[in-house]
Amino acid sequence: MFALLTLLVFAGAIYLFVYAGQRARTEEVLMRLRAGDDAVASTVVTEGQVYNPVVRAACHLLWRAGSQAKPAQVATALLALLGLVPLTLLIFGWLKGLSVLFFAGLFAWFVLNRRAASRRARIVEQLPSYLEAVMRVLAAGNTLEEAIASAARESQDPLRSLFVSVGRQIRLGAPVDTVLAEAAEIHQIRDLRVLALAANINRKYGGTLRNVFRSLIQAIRMREAASRELRALTAETRFSAFVLAAIPIAVSAFIFFRNRAYYADILATSSGRVTLIVAVALQLIGMMVIWRMMKSASDSEA
Known part of the structure; x- marks a missing residue:
């Protein structure tokens, strides 16, 4: 299974590398064609026309946050990040490695979205x-x-x-x-x-x-x-939503640092692991529901 994942990551890395090279050559040609006669103007593409869906989504997220990164640079960065996936899994193992990758991606997405909203x-x-x-x-x-x-x-x-x-x-x-x-x-x-x-x-x-x-x-x-x-008018409601989302995380962190054996006992049994996974999933779902409620309110303002 791990070998298959490594092959998939390697194939994706090769694809992104080839795409980055093609995009860099296209941008170089477009820069040379700034003179702008009618035959050339019809071949000009806009910045939003990135055909790889993964690279396009990453570019749009970065551009919304204020970055001036070009598609070729974004593709190269994604290539480097893909190369870190098997290394992370080798260092931390499957469960911890996937957790590290998930929370790192979630944190990066949250920071970029906050910057984009601001x-x-x-x-x-x-x-x-x-x-x-x-x-x-x-x-x-x-x-x-x-x-x-x-x-x-x-x-x-x-x-x-x-x-x-x-x-x-x-x-x-x-x-x-x-x-x-x-x-x-x-x-x-x-x-x-x-x-x-x-x-x-x-x-x-x-x-x-x-x-x-x-x-x-x-x-x-x-x-x-x-x-x-x-x-x-909704300041008190928004603060209450933040408190409701933060209390379970704060209590779990307090218990972990005060009594780590408690979580060790939970993880020692299959039922404990399932319970912990379900609790984390419910917490994430609750946070997503609260976030969607707040986002719908902000969208109604616009």
């Missing part, structure tokens, strides 16, 4: 001011592409890095509505989807975007005010 909140907070700057540039007679790039240069991070990336892809020939739609999908910002839809309609049928921008600015500010009020 970054997304700052972007949405900065978006009304950015859209006002875009409207001023549009009023001066510039195109939407020029307005996006010009307003991005005057903005602050993290919104600046997001729209600088959008402007770079537009200069390489990608349609503005496609780039905005992919940015909305990657960063999970609904307001960018509205911008992408407005840009798509403007590109196909013409018309002014200033009324759409005004309505969107007003909607974002009203939603932010309602969100702050809702967070204040």
